[in-house]
Amino acid sequence: MTNDVLVIGAGLAGLTTAWQASLHGKGVRVIAKGWGATHWHAGCVDVLGYWPMESETPVANPAATLPDLLAANPQHPYALVGLARLAAALDGLQQLCSDAGYPLVGSLDKNWRLPTAVGAARPTCLAPATMIAGNLDDHAPMLLVGFKQLPDFYANVAADNLAQQGIPARHVALDLPALAGRNFTTAVNLARFMQQSDFRAAVVQAVKPHLGEAARVGFPAVLGLEEATAVHQDLQAQLGRPVFEIPGLPPSVAGMRLHRILKSAIEKNGGRVYDGMEAIGFAADGGRVTAVYTETSGRPRQHRYDRVVLATGGILGGGIVTNHAGEVGEVVFNLPLRHPENRLEWFRRDFLDKQGHPIYRSGVSVNENFQPMNGRVVYQNLFAAGNTLAGFEAIRERSFDGVALATGFVVGNLVGN
Amino acid sequence: MRTIQTEVLVIGGGATGTGVIADLALRGFRCALVEKRDLAHGTTGRYHGLLHSGGRYAVKDPKAATECIEENVILRRIMPHCIEDTGGFFVVTPWDDDAFGDRFMQGCRDTAVPCEEISIPHMLREEPHLNPGISRCFRVPDGSADSFLATQSVAALAQAHGAQILHYYEVKQLIRQGDRVVGALCYDLVKDEEVAVHADLVVNAAGAWAGKIAHTAEVEVNVRAGKGTMIAASYRIVNTVVNRCKMPADGDIIVPVHTVSIIGTTDEGVPDPEHFAIEPWEVQLMMQEAAKIVPGWHDLRMLRCWGGVRPLYQETKVADTRDVTRAYTLLDHETRDGVAGFITITGGKWTTYRQMAQVTVDRVCEKLGTARPCTTHETVVPNPFEQGHGRQHHNLGQRLADVEKEEAFGQLICECELATRADVEHAITQGEAKTIDDVRRDVRVGMGPCQGGFCTYRVAAIWHELKKPSIEETNVTLRDFLQERWKGLMPILWGPQLKQERLDELIYLSVLNADHLPGPRASRLGPAMYEPGTVWESDHAHV
Missing domain, CATH: 3.50.50.60 (FAD/NAD(P)-binding domain)
Known part of the structure; x- marks a missing residue:
């Protein structure tokens, strides 16, 4: 060369x-x-x-x-x-x-408004398909899911700010047995866990009782690294509704x-x-x-x-x-x-x-x-x-x-x- | 209007005020303290953290030197958790007069400040970053102090003995009835309402603000505000307090406190303790003078800059504030001004706060016609954070050991200062925190290299969960804290710290879009900003 x-x-x-x-x-x-x-x-x-x-x-x-x-x-x-x-x-x-x-979804003639980890509306042109169901021009109710062991994403502030802006949003912080004993986990670690089907099954099982009227479910942007699309699709299938990711503090798995x-x-x-x-x-x-x-x-x-x-x-x-x-x-x-x-x-x-x-x-x-x-x-x-x-x-x-x-x-x- | 009735009212929640209220409470007085922001929000929380040996004043102000060494010994005994025994050096650099060393030794002898000269190789073995051109070095028992923790601890001691501490109570006006002060009209910043506090006696311990307070009762107290600017560098480049061995001047001391080294300070008279600028010439001067003690100082990462105002009392006009005595002053306004029920304690320094409190409360006893002996010199001040936590936040290494051995409280919210989720929750639920900045003073979140880049979001979320305020209140609390950190960064932003700030912008503006959240952009509990600096060169730079 x-x-x-x-x-x-x-x-x-x-x-x-x-x-x-x-x-x-x-x-x-x-x-x-x-x-x-x-x-x-x-x-x-x-x-x-x-x-x-x-x-x-x-x-x-x-x-x-x-x-x-x-x-x-x-x-x-x-x-x-x-x-x-x-x-x-x-x-x-x-x-x-x-x-x-x-896939990155979007075009130059339209900005998405997607939720942030504090629940503000973030204007962006192209977003990965894993984030699109968070679209805030859609007012469908959502459930935001955090993890007790992940200090870089808190669903409570995000949900309350979204609710204040007219998007029905509730939140839950999961405390999964698979993460018990960890005081601290990072987005990258969680993304690796998410690529394991038994971990995903545990997540789904923990989320389901909280779904209620939620028409979509938001997670921190930790839905897999190399296999993000498969992880995302699997969660949607198992939860029976659209799933989306929300970027949190660095490091950025989506990036x-x-x-x-x-x-x-x-x-x-x-x-x-x-x-x-x-x-x-x-x-x-x-x-x-x-x-x-x-x-x-x-x-x-x-x-x-x-x-x-x-x-x-x-x-x-x-x-x-x-x-x-x-x-x-x-x-x-x-x-x-x-x-x-x-x-x-x-x-x-x-x-x-x-x-x-x-x-x-x-x-x-x-x-x-x-x-x-x-x-x-x-x-x-x-x-x-x-x-x-x-x-x-x-x-x-x-x-x-x-x-x-x-x-x-x-x-x-x-x-x- | 809400009213509070007490026996003695203390104005000011700095070292002096909390010292006075603890002494009052220990002597069995019913008492209350009002502070316009959080404890140690004023000068006490904005000094370099030196526990004086007295060496600094041995030549210039022997009375102050003796007071310092007496109190130095007592404070080490009664509040060991607030003090690190760093020891101190006085060094003669190539810019200083070699002969001053002899005057210094003599001064220390005369004032009973322990002092020994050590050889330069010995000095360099202990502190290898010091300038090898230093010609003489004297060891004295200086130390470094955590003034936030000390103030909290002393206030907690007072509370344990029945005192009432009222945070975010700003005195608007002393209440006068004829020739007597009978209390103070206060404004509760948090509840946004006025409160009248009535007392038999009012102690004005408002430091640099003491003149303003007295003025509201038509009593003239001439307290000059002497601004000192300090800069914290991101490492403990020295583990010993290092002073220049010369007459006190700008930028003559480096104090290792917690994880940082602090260079201080300037001394500029300012007309108003509330409104002043950190001038670029002061920053440049601190950098230049620090490099004389530690060559290569410019290459360190500067974390933060702040200015505090010394209260300097004077009966007659003195041009240069450094010539005003550092010894404290007690004014009995009944004998001085014919206004009863009102005394002012001002001047002094952190190291002598206890002694100032003692003489003040002795006078209170006299005025209230009672004789109760002082016990603060033999009363241990407990660490209010110790129970249930086993946490000393004096020393980062110790905190790391705690975090490592006890998995249970290991979720780090502030990775720079090793503040855990349990620490933050404790400060929010058990303490008096009204803002994230108050949490910072308790557990040091946001004080490390990233200056809140990661922990501001985390603490805001925990705050929201535990305090359950409206979401707009949480949003403004978060924005106030971002602005509070920015306040002390602006004067020293260059190099890696500027890069860090841009990352913090990327996080809070771009990733989180926190500037477009609902609610006000700033609240009245937010920081009082410094005035913009304008002066690059100054002939005040007398070094």
């Missing part, structure tokens, strides 16, 4: 880039310090949830609202992507997940499923994905990146590739770092960044501020080919994708996954061609 494309970062942006490039037959390597924000987030694809950001009402139709966003913020990464390529990226991921037996599917797709096409491989430096010559170095126990290891994609994330992902002196830096190539000049301007007074904190808009500026710019192209063969890009507030907009996916999709095709 040839050394065509090196992707730094294995979050949604990096993996999407590598997957798309690998579809073009390119030799692809992904190097990452660790896995990305897929493991923290909800396992859905949020494209645009609130616009304007201070709106109390979620965006109903992202396709219809995106032009307003782009008019207000022409620097937004979505402006470089364009609506058509965004739709193509969503289609591509849906096709991939569908082929993997884990890990997306990660697995993308990683498998890259590997199937001959690409390689390595974690524990942190990029620590690079060499450049004649306006091109000639090598990226990662640390090993002996000496720095060289990665020489024709094209290099920076997908290390923003402040959350670790691609952008800050220090006490108020300096903001890009971690691998020391690229020029857009960021607030003065540390006094980094934050607003309220944690939940509707506009978000300006520091989080820091990032790399790119041209229409996603090449980092400093007045001119910095390195001819360097590209950037995902939340390392400047000029948008991914969390307030609820565009975190959408930007990662769409920019990764576009860059993957650019470097693959």
